[in-house]
Every structure is written in C-alpha cells, then in structure tokens.
Amino acid sequence: MANPVLAIEDLTVSFDGFKAVDALNLYVEANELRVVIGPNGAGKTTLLDLICGRTRATAGTIKFKNRELTRMAEHQIVRAGVGRKFQTPSIYENLTVFQNLELSFPRGRGVFGCVAFKLTPDVENRVHEIAKMIFLEDRLGDQADLLSHGQKQWLEIGMLLMQDPELLMLDEPVAGMSVAERKQTADLLNKISDNRAVIVIEHDMEFVKNIAHRVTVLHQGKILAEGSMDKVQADPRVIEVYLGH
Amino acid sequence: MKLMYERILGGKQGMMGLVVLCALLFVVLPLTFDLFRLNLIGKYLSYAFVAVGLVLCWGYGGILSLGQGVFFGLGGYCMAMFLKLEASDPESTKIQSTPGIPDFMDWNQLTALPKFWEPFHSFTFTMFAMLAVPALVAFILAVAMFKRRVGGVYFAIITQAVAAILTILIIGQQGLTGGVNGMTDLKTLHGWDIRTDSAKYILYFVNCVLLVGAILVSRYILSGKLGLLLLAMRDKEERVRFSGYDVSNFKIFVFVNAAMISAIGGAMFVLQVGFMSPSLVGIIPSIEMVIFAAVGGRMSLIGAVYGTLLVNFGKTYFSESFPQLWLFLMSALFISVVMFFPNGLAGLYEKYGKAWIEKRIGAWRNRGAAPRPAPQQT
Amino acid sequence: MDGMSLSDIGGILAMQGFNGLSLFCVLLLMALGLAIIFGQMGVINMAHGEFMTIGAYTTFLSSHVASNYFPALASSYFLLAIVASFIIAFGLGYLVEYLMIRHLYRRPLDTLLATWGLSLGMQQAFRSTFGAKEVSATLPDWLMGSWQPTAGVDIPLNGLFVMALTIVLTGGILLLLFRSDFGLQVRATVQNRTMANAVGINTKLVDRITFALGCGIAGIAGAAFTTIGSTGPTSGSLYIVDTFLVVVFGGAQSLLGTVASAFGIAQAQSISEFFMTSSMAKVLTLAAVILILLIRPEGLLRVKVRR
Numbered sequence: 001m002a003n004p005v006l007a008i009e010d011l012t013v014s015f016d017g018f019k020a021v022d023a024l025n026l027y028v029e030a031n032e033l034r035v036v037i038g039p040n041g042a043g044k045t046t047l048l049d050l051i052c053g054r055t056r057a058t059a060g061t062i063k064f065k066n067r068e069l070t071r072m073a074e075h076q077i078v079r080a081g082v083g084r085k086f087q088t089p090s091i092y093e094n095l096t097v098f099q100n101l102e103l104s105f106p107r108g109r110g111v112f113g114c115v116a117f118k119l120t121p122d123v124e125n126r127v128h129e130i131a132k133m134i135f136l137e138d139r140l141g142d143q144a145d146l147l148s149h150g151q152k153q154w155l156e157i158g159m160l161l162m163q164d165p166e167l168l169m170l171d172e173p174v175a176g177m178s179v180a181e182r183k184q185t186a187d188l189l190n191k192i193s194d195n196r197a198v199i200v201i202e203h204d205m206e207f208v209k210n211i212a213h214r215v216t217v218l219h220q221g222k223i224l225a226e227g228s229m230d231k232v233q234a235d236p237r238v239i240e241v242y243l244g245h
Numbered sequence: 246m247k248l249m250y251e252r253i254l255g256g257k258q259g260m261m262g263l264v265v266l267c268a269l270l271f272v273v274l275p276l277t278f279d280l281f282r283l284n285l286i287g288k289y290l291s292y293a294f295v296a297v298g299l300v301l302c303w304g305y306g307g308i309l310s311l312g313q314g315v316f317f318g319l320g321g322y323c324m325a326m327f328l329k330l331e332a333s334d335p336e337s338t339k340i341q342s343t344p345g346i347p348d349f350m351d352w353n354q355l356t357a358l359p360k361f362w363e364p365f366h367s368f369t370f371t372m373f374a375m376l377a378v379p380a381l382v383a384f385i386l387a388v389a390m391f392k393r394r395v396g397g398v399y400f401a402i403i404t405q406a407v408a409a410i411l412t413i414l415i416i417g418q419q420g421l422t423g424g425v426n427g428m429t430d431l432k433t434l435h436g437w438d439i440r441t442d443s444a445k446y447i448l449y450f451v452n453c454v455l456l457v458g459a460i461l462v463s464r465y466i467l468s469g470k471l472g473l474l475l476l477a478m479r480d481k482e483e484r485v486r487f488s489g490y491d492v493s494n495f496k497i498f499v500f501v502n503a504a505m506i507s508a509i510g511g512a513m514f515v516l517q518v519g520f521m522s523p524s525l526v527g528i529i530p531s532i533e534m535v536i537f538a539a540v541g542g543r544m545s546l547i548g549a550v551y552g553t554l555l556v557n558f559g560k561t562y563f564s565e566s567f568p569q570l571w572l573f574l575m576s577a578l579f580i581s582v583v584m585f586f587p588n589g590l591a592g593l594y595e596k597y598g599k600a601w602i603e604k605r606i607g608a609w610r611n612r613g614a615a616p617r618p619a620p621q622q623t
Numbered sequence: 624m625d626g627m628s629l630s631d632i633g634g635i636l637a638m639q640g641f642n643g644l645s646l647f648c649v650l651l652l653m654a655l656g657l658a659i660i661f662g663q664m665g666v667i668n669m670a671h672g673e674f675m676t677i678g679a680y681t682t683f684l685s686s687h688v689a690s691n692y693f694p695a696l697a698s699s700y701f702l703l704a705i706v707a708s709f710i711i712a713f714g715l716g717y718l719v720e721y722l723m724i725r726h727l728y729r730r731p732l733d734t735l736l737a738t739w740g741l742s743l744g745m746q747q748a749f750r751s752t753f754g755a756k757e758v759s760a761t762l763p764d765w766l767m768g769s770w771q772p773t774a775g776v777d778i779p780l781n782g783l784f785v786m787a788l789t790i791v792l793t794g795g796i797l798l799l800l801f802r803s804d805f806g807l808q809v810r811a812t813v814q815n816r817t818m819a820n821a822v823g824i825n826t827k828l829v830d831r832i833t834f835a836l837g838c839g840i841a842g843i844a845g846a847a848f849t850t851i852g853s854t855g856p857t858s859g860s861l862y863i864v865d866t867f868l869v870v871v872f873g874g875a876q877s878l879l880g881t882v883a884s885a886f887g888i889a890q891a892q893s894i895s896e897f898f899m900t901s902s903m904a905k906v907l908t909l910a911a912v913i914l915i916l917l918i919r920p921e922g923l924l925r926v927k928v929r930r
Contacts, residue, residue, distance in 0.1 A: 110494070
C-alpha cells in the first residue's frame with residue numbers, strides 16, 4: 001500500500017494477562033474509509049482507545065503520519081490530527097450546541113490562548129458551516145441535553161469536524177438512530193471522508209455496506225479478515241464467527 | 246469598550262450586581278458603622294478574598310481545596326514578617342538581650358536574624374514574596390497532583406494534610422515564626438502607623454478596592470472561553486481532553502490564581518488586624534472559608550462576598566450571645582447549604598429574588614397609570 | 624551511652640517497637656471503619672472521629688454507671704461497654720445514612736462538606752452534654768499495670784488489650800466481608816450496583832448497613848481508646864486527617880492495604896520520634912505520605928480493574 005497515514009504494527013495490550021489486542025497489524029490510507037467489525041470483545045473499541053491514547057499499549061507501534069503515537073499524551077495526539085468519537089455521545093450537556101462547537105475550534109487551546117480567545121467571524125462561520133453539515137443549524141441556541149440521541153451523535157461528529165482531523169475515528173456512530181437518520185449519517189460520512197482517513201466501528205451491516213471502502217474484521221484481538229465488503233461477507237471464517245448463516 | 250463592558254463588568258446583569266456591591270462596601274457600611282465595627286468588617290472582607298478564589302477553583306473548576314488557609318497564611322506571614330522587622334528596630338528593642346530582632350526570637354534565645362528573614366527588610370521583596378511564595382506552593386502542589394490525574398476527594402484530603410503540616414511547622418518552630426502566638430505588636434508600614442484611626446479607614450477602603458479588583462480580574466478570566474471550558478471540564482473532562490486541551494494546565498491555572506487571591510487577603514488581614522497566627526492557617530479556618538463561598542453561592546463572585554459577611558456577622562453575634570447555639574447553627578448551615586442550597590444565596594436570588602425585584606420595579610413603573618380596561622367580553 | 628548493656632538496648636527497642644505497634648493498632652482500628660465506608664462505598668465521612676468519640680463517651684458512661692450503681696460489675700462492665708459502643712454508634716450511623724448520606728452518593732465532595740458539618744454539630748452536642756473538659760473511664764483492674772516478660776521491659780497491659788482487640792476485629796471484618804453472605808452482597812453492590820439490584824439485592828439496605836457497620840467499628844475503636852487516653856468533645860478531630868491518609872495510602876479499595884499502610888505509617892512515626900521532636904516526626908510522616916501519594920496516587924496496594 002502506498003504510504004499509509006496510519007500504520008499499526010505488532011500492537012498488543014494486555015490486562016492482567018488477557019490480551020485484548022494481540023500483535024495487531026493495520027494500515028489505513030489517507031482518504032480511506034475503513035470499517036472495523038467483529039463480535040463483542042473482539043478489541044474494536046480497545047483499538048480506538050489505543051490509537052487516541054486513552055489506553056497505553058503494552059507493546060507495538062502506532063505511527064500516524066510518521067509520528068509515534070504511543071509515546072504522546074492524549075491532547076497531543078488530538079493536536080496531531082486525530083479525532084475520536086465515543087460510543088456513548090460525549091458532549092457538553094449544559095452548554096448550547098453553538099458553545100459545544102465553539103469549544104472544539106482548534107485555536108486557543110492553551111491556558112493563555114483561552115483567556116485571550118475572541119469569537120471572531122472565522123470561528124462563527126465555521127460553526128455555522130459545520131452545524132449545517134450535521135443537520136443542526138437551526139438548533140444552535142439550544143442546550144445540548146435537549147437534543148435527541150441521534151442529534152447528540154451528530155453534534156459529537158460535528159465537534160470532531162471542527163478540529164479538522166486527518167484521522168477521524170467513530171465508535172458506533174449510528175447506534176440508536178432511526179433508518180432515516182442512518183441514511184443521513186451515511187451521506188455525511190461519505191462526504192467527510194473525501195479528504196481524510198476515517199475508521200468506523202459498526203454493527204449495522206447495511207450501513208457498513210453504504211460507506212465502507214474496505215472492511216477489517218477483528219476477533220479476539222486479532223485480524224480475522226480484511227478486504228472489500230463483498231469479500232469479507234463471503235469469507236467462511238467471518239460467517240462462522242460473526243455474521244451467522 | 247465592548248470588551249470592558251461584556252467581559253469585565255459582566256454586561257447589564259453583572260454591572261448591576263457590581264454597583265450594588267460597591268455601594269454597600271464604599272458607602273453604606275462606612276456610614277452605618279463606627280470605626281471599631283468597620284475594622285471588624287474589614288477583617289471579614291479579607292476572608293472574602295479566599296471565598297472569591299474558591300469560586301474560581303471550586304465553583305467553576307470543581308477543585309475543592311480544604312487548605313486555602315495555607316495561602317491566606319503565607320501571604321499574611323510575609324506581610325507580618327515585614328511589619329515585625331520594622332517594629333523590631335534596635336531602638337525599640339533595646340531592652341532585649343539581642344536588640345534588633347523580633348521579640349519572640351529573643352525569647353527563644355536566638356542571637357541573630359535567621360537568613361530567610363533578611364530579605365523581608367525590603368518592602369518590594371515582601372510585595373513580591375507575598376504573591377510568589379503562595380503561587381509557587383500552589384503550583385507545585387497542583388502540578389504534582391493534576392498531572393497525575395489526582396482529583397476530587399483525594400486532592401481535598403491532601404490539601405487538608407498540607408494545612409495540617411504547615412500549622413504544625415509554624416507552631417513547632419517558635420523561634421522562627423512566633424509559634425502558636427504568632428506575630429504580634431505590628432506597628433508601622435514604611436513608617437506609617439497602621440494602628441491609628443485614619444489608617445484603619447484607609448486600609449478598609451484599600452481592602453475594598455483590592456477585593457473588587459480581584460472580582461473584576463476573576464470575571465475577566467471566567468467570562469471568556471476559559472470559563473466555558475471549566476464548565477465543560479466539570480461535565481465531561483475526557484471530552485475536553487480529547488478535543489486537544491491539556492486539562493491539567495487549566496486546573497493548575499485556576500488553583501494558582503485562587504492561591505494568589507487568598508494571599509492578598511492574608512496580607513490585608515495582617516494590615517487591618519495587626520497580627521498573624523497559625524490559627525488562620527490550619528484545617529478549621531480553611532474549611533470555614535469554604536463555607537463562606539458555599540453560603541454565598543459557589544458560582545458567584547459577588548455572592549462570595551455576601552456569604553462571607555453574612556456568616557461572619559452571624560458568628561460574631563451568636564458566639565457573643567449564644568455560644569452553644571452558634572456551633573449547632575454552623576453545623577446546620579453546613580449541612581443545609583450542601584444538601585438543599587448548593588448555589589447558596591446567589592442561587593436563591595436567581596430563583597426567587599430576581600422575579601420579586603422585577604415585579605416591584607414593574608409595579609413602581611406603572612404607578613399612577615390608569616387602570617387597564619377589562620378585556621372585552623365576546 | 625555508658626552503662627547500657629545489650630539487654631537494656633534490647634529493652635528500649637522492644638518498648639519502642641511496642642510503641643510503634645501500639646500506634647499501629649490505634650491507626651488501624653480507626654482506619655478499618657473508614658476503609659469500609661470510603662474504600663468500599665467511596666463515601667467520605669468527616670464525622671468518623673465523632674463516631675469514635677461516641678464509643679468513648681459510651682464507655683465513660685458505662686464506667687460511671689457501673690462504679691456508682693453496680694459496683695459488682697466494676698471488672699466486667701468494660702466488655703459490655705464495648706458492645707454498647709458498637710450498638711450505639713451503629714444505630715446512629717444507620718440514622719445518619721438514612722437522613723443524609725444517601726442523598727449525596729453521587730456527590731463525594733458534598734458528602735465531605737456535609738459530614739464535616741455533622742461533626743461540628745456532634746462535637747457541640749458532646750460539649751453540651753458532657754462538658755468541655757476531658758473525662759476518663761475507670762479502667763477495670765485487669766487492664767491496669769504492665770507485663771514484664773524480662774527485667775527492664777515494661778509492656779502496659781492496656782496496650783496489649785488494644786492489640787488483641789485490633790486483631791480480633793480485623794479478623795472479624797475480613798471474615799465478614801469475604802466469607803459471609805452479607806459480605807458477598809456488599810462486594811457485589813460495590814462492584815456492579817445495577818446487576819446487584821437486578822439479582823434482588825436490596826442495595827439501599829446494604830449501603831445503609833455498611834455505613835452503619837463502619838460507624839460501629841469506629842465506636843469500638845473509641846471504646847478501646849479510653850484505655851489509652853482521656854476523652855473530650857474534640858478527641859475525634861485529632862486523628863481524622865491521619866486516618867484518611869492511612870486509608871488512601873493503603874489503596875482505598877484494599878483492606879490489606881489499609882493494614883499495611885497503618886503499619887508503615889505507625890512505624891515511620893514512632894521511629895522518627897526517637898530522633899526528633901514528636902511534632903517534627905508528625906510533619907515528616909505526613910510529608911512522606913503525601914510525597915509517596917503524589918508519586919503513586921493509587922496507594923500501596925492497587926486493586927487492578929479492567930477499564
């Protein structure tokens with residue numbers, strides 16, 4: 001593969017002897033939308049935790065644009081261009097939609113930058129632009145805890161888009177969404193993966209088919225299969241372990 | 246101008262609150278009370294600095310510090326050391342075995358001024374140390390704990406332990422610090438006698454000016470993105486971290502600020518009351534200062550001042566007339582504020598007071614107007 | 624050091640070591656109740672010292688009643704007093720949990736403040752009832768005096784009693800938590816409240832009893848302390864910070880850690896007292912504990928939890 005933007009090699013993390021991720025090798029290209037699927041406990045969320053720094057690896061390397069992520073602090077990894085959405089919507093419930101997005105703007109992240117931060121037009125414009133993309137532009141003044149579950153998921157995606165990351169990682173972005181909302185989210189993801197690498201963890205196979213460029217199947221911390229959706233769906237091992245007959 | 250108005254003065258709402266507070270501090274109180282009582286109020290207002298600092302680090306930052314007495318004390322002791330040295334010139338201390346050093350050192354058979362006391366001959370140094378020493382201590386504590394993600398209850402208990410340690414150290418090192426009696430007999434600040442009536446008036450107003458200044462500075466800090474971020478951190482610290490912010494830096498920042506504000510309060514205390522002792526440093530005074538902020542409303546800078554005044558008035562009044570009752574009252578106050586009024590007086594005002602005031606203003610505005618015709622029946 | 628023979632030094636070491644052990648027992652007795660409440664439930668009870676004082680005052684009252692009305696019980700009342708201390712402290716703890724603590728479970732900092740307020744009220748209640756002066760219980764004869772295994776080694780009997788009580792109590796608590804049905808319910812509630820509720824455990828009641836148990840143990844500790852010192856309204860506050868540090872230092876979740884931590888801190892303090900003033904020894908110990916906590920915030924024994 002041509003120079004991958006994310007190169008994971010021999011990644012292992014063990015909790016008291018249990019290997020949640022076991023000598024994993026994974027490569028993601030820029031502009032690729034990779035979906036990671038697999039049964040529960042396969043290590044999918046742990047993989048994202050390791051990349052964004054929430055969990056420390058026991059062994060192995062994670063190179064993002066040739067920078068070694070395993071040695072960096074979480075906020076430094078974010079500033080390097082990695083954005084991560086959590087399984088349960090992780091937004092600021094007591095602030096407005098506008099404020100949620102404003103806080104995610106990648107300027108004034110240091111203490112003094114924060115104190116001196118001014119809400120200039122470029123920030124406002126970007127907030128409006130992103131709000132439009134995530135279907136929330138008429139909810140900007142509302143407090144975030146008033147949004148529906150699906151809208152909260154969109155808000156979190158929007159917060160990540162504000163950061164303009166080069167690697168976007170989404171953990172079950174359509175969980176709890178209606179069919180219509182899933183279609184909207186699929187369109188959104190296809191649009192935003194145009195100029196960045198995206199990793200998505202999902203269980204909804206229809207949704208996966210709509211968005212995936214390539215699919216990786218994890219099982220017991222290791223890669224079981226990898227390839228296009230058709231190839232993976234036809235793989236007998238995958239059917240055995242996850243997809244069912 | 247907009248910056249001034251919005252961020253420092255707090256817009257229309259904030260301005261009103263500030264005006265009322267200033268009217269109270271600068272006009273009403275000095276006119277109502279005699280000098281003796283006013284001096285007492287000045288003492289309470291020096292505690293208010295700590296409460297304001299707590300609004301910053303506890304109300305907004307979510308960091309409960311049960312050791313703010315440490316910073317109040319450090320600031321106060323720095324000022325006291327300067328004043329003590331000035332009061333211990335060789336002329337006034339000529340009856341001592343070693344003239345020229347503070348009396349408690351003489352009583353403890355010290356024959357020379359300890360090295361670390363020397364720089365406090367200089368007023369400039371004292372002003373600097375008064376802010377720098379507490380800031381440094383706060384910085385070290387904060388870095389050590391927040392970088393390791395120690396928070397909440399553990400942090401609170403450790404601050405208690407630090408307060409205990411400092412108290413024991415001060416009391417134990419009688420020769421260096423005056424021990425349990427503290428530093429007393431403070432007379433002049435750069436030749437200006439701080440015990441005269443005019444001095445007390447001046448110091449009262451200086452105290453108020455500084456207090457309002459501290460509130461304005463804190464407002465500026467809290468009204469921008471930083472205030473928003475602190476609220477976000479209290480809600481979902483992880484999300485803030487994963488949005489590219491080094492969370493610990495912000496906690497360190499507010500904690501150090503709170504420490505410096507408390508230190509100014511300590512220095513003003515020494516100037517107005519004329520002494521400093523370890524009884525203002527330890528666990529009990531520290532937790533009392535938390536109650537001042539809690540009663541006033543931990544999210545309200547102006548509320549902190551009112552809370553301090555109210556609790557201290559209560560304390561003085563009740564412990565004179567009904568000493569036994571006072572401690573029960575304090576206990577009940579603690580428990581009820583925590584359980585039922587988490588936003589203190591400010592919260593009550595927001596909920597009930599504002600509506601009542603607006604109704605009164607509305608009624609006053611409509612006075613003399615003809616009664617409205619009854620709605621047409623259809 | 625002239626004139627000191629080896630056996631003299633041995634005697635001094637034995638007594639110093641015994642002092643350390645004594646302090647260890649004191650810290651451990653206090654920390655046990657707190658370890659249960661804080662370690663298992665994450666609740667901060669700043670009034671823990673006052674529950675201890677309740678036990679001490681109960682013992683004093685029992686002693687008073689025994690010597691004035693039932694002289695025949697002069698020797699045996701003490702053990703009854705310990706039981707009474709437990710019951711009263713347990714009952715009060717039960718009430719406090721019901722009225723106050725259970726509303727504050729999600730707000731640990733607020734629990735801290737509210738229980739501090741409670742401790743103020745309790746202290747004033749003691750002052751109003753028993754007076755501000757310190758009081759002492761009249762100890763039964765079998766607790767007075769000392770044991771002299773060899774010449775020059777003088778081990779006070781009350782210290783031995785406290786030690787024995789500590790061992791019995793610690794053993795009892797470990798048995799209760801790890802071998803009994805109730806202990807199973809407590810651990811289940813702590814580890815996964817929702818599931819515990821789902822399988823029919825009355826978690827609210829478990830919480831209440833656990834809190835009351837911690838308070839009851841504090842009561843026993845208070846009773847034990849009457850053998851070592853006198854009791855006043857503020858006796859509880861003397862040790863509250865130490866006790867918390869012991870629990871936190873040992874790793875809040877681990878009872879064994881609490882034991883180890885109490886031992887370590889007690890030895891550190893008594894050994895330092897040999898070389899410097901007791902206030903400096905205290906400062907040194909506190910500072911060392913804080914330093915170590917800063918390096919290793921989880922404490923000595925960490926219970927490893929998978930995220």
